[in-house]
Amino acid sequence: MAEHESLEYGKADFVLLDNVSMEEFMTNLKLRFEKGRIYTYIGEVVVSVNPYRAMNIYGRDIVEQYKGRELYERPPHLFAIADAAYKAMKRRNKDTCIVISGESGAGKTEASKYIMQYIAAITNPNQRAEVERVKNMLLKSNCVLEAFGNAKTNRNDNSSRFGKYMDINFDFKGDPIGGHISNYLLEKSRVIFQQEGERSFHSYYQLLRGAPDSLLRSLHIKKDPTAYNYIKVGGQIKSSINDGADFKAVADAMKVIGFTGDEIQTVYKILATILHLGNLTFGVDGDVTLIENTKLVSVIRELLSTKEENVEKALLYRTVATGRDVIEKQHTAQEASYGRDALAKAMYERLFCWIVGRINDIIEVKNYDARVHGKNTVIGVLDIYGFEIFQNNSFEQFCINYCNEKLQQLFIQLVLKQEQEEYQREGIPWKHIDYFNNQIIVDLVEQQHKGIFSVLDEACMNVGKVTDEVFLQGLNGKLAKHAHYTSRKLSPTDKSLEFDRDFRIRHYAGDVVYSVVGFIDKNKDTLFQDFKRLLYNSSNPVLKAMWPEGKLSITEVTKRPLTAATLFKNSMILLVENLACKEPYYVRCIKPNDVKSPLLFEQERCRHQVEYLGLLENVRVRRAGFAYRQTYPRFLQRYKMISEFTWPNHDLPSDKDAVKRLMQGCGFDHDVAYGKTKVFIRTPRTLFSLEEQRVEMVQRIVLFLQKVWRGTIARMRYRRMRAALVILRAYRRYKVKSYIREVNRRFKNVRSMKDYGKHVKWPTPPKVLRKFEEALRSIYNRWWAWTLIKGLSPEEALQVRAKVASLEALKGQRADLGLQRAWEGNYLVSMWDGNSADTAASFTLVSSELQRKDKFMRVLFSCNVRKINRFHKAEDRAVLITDRHLYKMDPLKQYKPMKSIPLYNVTGVSVSPGKDQLVVFHTKDSRDLVVCLQGMVPANESRIGELVGTLLSHFKSEKRKLQVNVVSPIQCSMSGRKCTVIVEPKINQSQPDFTKSRSGYILAVPGN
């Protein structure tokens, strides 16, 4: 159902074929292969065809395209499956596994690497160092495992010679936190022998071609692989593999993973030991078996850190315990060679398992507590050897093919059988689809007592001479009637089977003829105890630790070790159990040709694989079946937000009804079947669309929750603000009130105070009341002034007015306005200014005379003055200013009035800004009067302020204007002539006096 790819590339999902037939299947597969589309779905199974060329479809950009997407959103890809497995694990907290199957060279290992890469690329978005470290380990471990477990075969330059199942553990956030690798049945026969055109494990060639000379020298080996019997065949092969570079990469990887220097050295020593072992030859001298090239023994001794004689003895003798006696039995040359090969194989196998174990020690999840860190989930990736049919098939092929039968059985169980059974159980109408169930072949191999493994084990247990033929006879006896077993004895006409050597199994994947030669031996897998002790007693602790069973003394009765077949069977059963409890995802790999060609699509070859992988049945079941099923409650839990009937909770009688309602609402009813406990969805498109709607709704729900929460926060904040405001207001009111109260308190009794509260200190107002305080002060000041004025006599009132007028006119222009003293005004009337009683009396007399004559109401001012006369002479005079006239008088003649100026003639007065008492009265007729007040007591009293103020006040009361100038020099007119009066301080001047100057007059005042 994959979209986004046009039909010219064929159908992206085999489920979409018009007719499910082998022809159409093959046509589509071929078309897609030729168009460079190597992946095709069958529902959720990926069918992959090995492209045998670099494909530009695994980059970062492609990873991004698949990340977090649903399976059907993008063209088929391994990444989509990896993502689906990852999503299932994350969404549903389920352990998942990806099972990669296919024959050797079909692309399983490559696929598993791309899957790992993808998982590494999409996890750990926060770049946590610990997770990065784990990911790095997981990826690096692959490189080491391939060096020791892979080899070039005729089918595949990098063929895995072991089965691998890797668990990756994830924390609740979906980041990898560790892993575990299980390895299965290493093809150890390769250590001593390879077919024409094949090589031993990469590790040897890497060591010889990549190791520095110093290392090679210390191992006593030379660069040339053909010098070593065990790898000679492969040493002659030219290949594209760069062993030298790989050596360094592997050494680095081992270091990164955490192998110690000693460990790495031991690994090299073991490889070198095996190479040397292969070159050992045995001879016979009389009845003594001996080692022909004894020099090698001391090299081996050195590499194994043991005693030389021990090495030799272990190679030539075998210790046997009979009852209480321990005897040493010498090997024949043939037995010695057998023992040597067994040692080489066992050492290599042990080394490989030890490497896997070390990697596991390091990558295993540590310090994880599910209660603290949440559930730890797993994705398993199984990359195991595919079905093999060789020219000559032996015990290994038998095991490998049995393994594939087991996996096929699992596939059938999970995908075909279980599915159909589930439909029946759920009461979904279903037409049974036929498929070949290979359980019968699995049973043929592993059944207790009757199975081939049982027969083999029985044969091995027989005492006395046990041969492979005896085993074959046993098979023929027990399995004669089995439909999938035959041999020459059972079908004598079949010339393809050799008498007493071959048997044939009809595997689900095809017929395979096995030769029994070596079965017994390989099953017993004996390594003489002496070797185990030899290695255990090594002084190299790493090597010693690999051989713990060497600790047992010779006489200790040991249980017969489990046979290779039983061990393998047990490991397979465990593996299948492990896989069966996980949610499986499948990658089915197909090998398009035998010649590693990117162009060749061998029809027959591929058809055969499609057949034995059961892909057609897979399509049929898939088409007839349902892509997705889920129990009603869980389905609702996931999708209930899509429908108004189910969100947030439904009120229908059952979850089933609710799901029905939801599906009807979405218009998916036609694509859905309702089972007893589960809902079944036929096409992934529907599921996809449900997911889409869910995502959309979840966003809205999240928005809604955000909205509610934001509202709550805002309301909380508002309430707090309101409260603060209330507090603020109360506080302000309190401040204002207490201020007012305080003002009230302080000013309460001002009326009765002497100064009417002038001395009272104003309290500091709160900020808001500053304006108010100003106003209040001004009200108070007015009140205070009014209260003062209210109590004044008319005389006093006049004086106050005069002072105010003086202040207004002169303030800031003249110092000492005399405001602080009482203004007497009429200074000549009494004995002010040193007047005698007589002079005062004469003045009073004159004054009364004038009052009578001129009818004035009031004397404004009187004082002695110095005056300029018409002839520019200064003379002593007195002035009397009434409300009508200004009189000049002669003090020397009892104040005889001399001349008067009507006040209405006076237009202004000028005074100087100095301390002098100069006054110029300006008149309308330009006959200004220039005088200087004098004779004051005290002498320095200034009366200018008083004079100006009194005049101004009087003029104001008559609503007339009086011009007051404060200037120096003063401009004036004397009898119509303009002149200036300048004030000049003079030393030695005792009294102020006038003198003539060019432009007028100078008032000389005492100066210093």
Ligand SMILES: Nc1ncnc2c1ncn2[C@@H]1O[C@H](COP(=O)(O)OP(=O)(O)O)[C@@H](O)[C@H]1O
């Ligand atoms: N996806 C792929 N892209 C390119 N080449 C591939 C791909 N898959 C496999 N191959 C080629 O096929 C060879 C064998 O693949 P491999 O995965 O080792 O097979 P298997 O593990 O099934 O035996 C690889 O070495 C590589 O050259």
Ligand SMILES: [Mg+2]
């Ligand atoms: Mg492989």
